[in-house]
Amino acid sequence: MAVKAVRGFKDILPGQSENWRAVEDVARDVFESFGLREIRTPVLEKTDVFVRGIGEHTDIVEKEMYTFPDRNGDSLTLRPEATAGVIRAAIEHKLYAESGTLKLFTMGPMFRHERPQKGRLRQFHQINVELLGTDSPLSDGEVIWMAWDVLHELGAQDLRLEVNSLGCPACRKEHRKDLNLYLEQVSPDLCPDCQRRSRTNPLRIFDCKNQRCREVMARAPLIKHHLCPGCSDHFGKVLDVLESVEIPFVINPYLVRGLDYYVRTTFEILASGLGAQNTVAAGGRYDGLVRSLGGPDIPGVGMAIGMERLLLLLDSPSSRMTTDIFVAALGREARDEVMPWIRDWRRMGFVVQMSYEEKSLKAQMKEANRLGAGYVLIVGEDELDREELILRDMKTKEQIAIPMDDVISRVENILNRGDE
């Protein structure tokens, strides 16, 4: 039995990897235009980073983490999300001391032991943004703005931005009290899942898909009625940012997040055509997180884009190999002659390929065609004798003679012309 990849772990093959890089490039450009800098943190952290960061009683921590003992007994975990690790690094290196607001982005693989399905893998990739050290609503707005811009720039269609405010711990506490009271009354009418949720994560009941639960929860006390003046004002200003840069949104008062650290602003960008896992980007504010990881009490806001989901909805075609010039050398002598030219063109940045086998010209032409060559340089005995080579334009089928003593720069010029 041949070896296979681990369940839920996927290879990114040639043809697709080019699309990955294109997406990453767009994201980098967008983030840098907002003044962010890239950080890369390890995929492995002490388990405690996530337990303290994400919250002990979240599904992620309770049943989805790849956790195992290190050889010395430390409990280690493959990161299930990026924020906790980035903040750990920021604290460890005191990055927040450098400038006013620490503006970071990162991208890479995350790991969660869930049952794979469309848009959900055990190793998946995220593009993350974290802004640390400010509680200005402008920063909330910019985080959403960045997510929107990346998706927009890539041409993603049919997006819906949903926003909500969860309030600060104070208003949450009030709301929670009211909600619990209400839930006690209606508990018998809820589905078994929601009865469990009413003890573990009551906010989740709001987005239960069960029809009866929805009806019951339609009359439940909402967070927005419990926002303190500070939170209410903050939320309003976030929405102002979105309006002023013309990002369409809807307020979803039921929107909650699965990680404990979120406060105030939360948002999700949903896309059609992703199946059941239709959130392509999401994020929010996490003011208490830095402190709970042992750092100073500084606020933060961030977001994550799901790479695989994004690529799914871009429906990027598999890219083909292209070659600037294929050098068809016939015979040993020609091969030796041609090598330094190939070296020089490659150093200039052109894609130059040749056949590794001694093959007929016909076979080499076929190979050149398969490799998507724009030009083929034919070098055989006749050409060496005449000191004049043949350059074939594969598109127009035109062939021109190139004097051998000037071949490097002549071909360079022609290839550069083709670039434009």
Place this chain on the structure above:
RNA sequence: GUGGGCGUAGCUCAACGGUUAGAGCGUCGGGUUGUGGCCCCGGAGGCUGUGGGUUCGAUUCCCACCGCUCACCCCA
């Protein structure tokens, strides 16, 4: 963790329980000297996911396991 669907060539898929398991695409070779794509001809490539059972005979029917996939749950 729970349910549904599906496992046949590198890929997409055929084959009533019955000869040697096929097709398209891809790949390799050929269609006379040193010129690609299109066309024509030919070749290679399969323990039909694995193991059992029913049957004279199983790719086909049944069971188990494994894998993939979609959904629940949860989330990016």
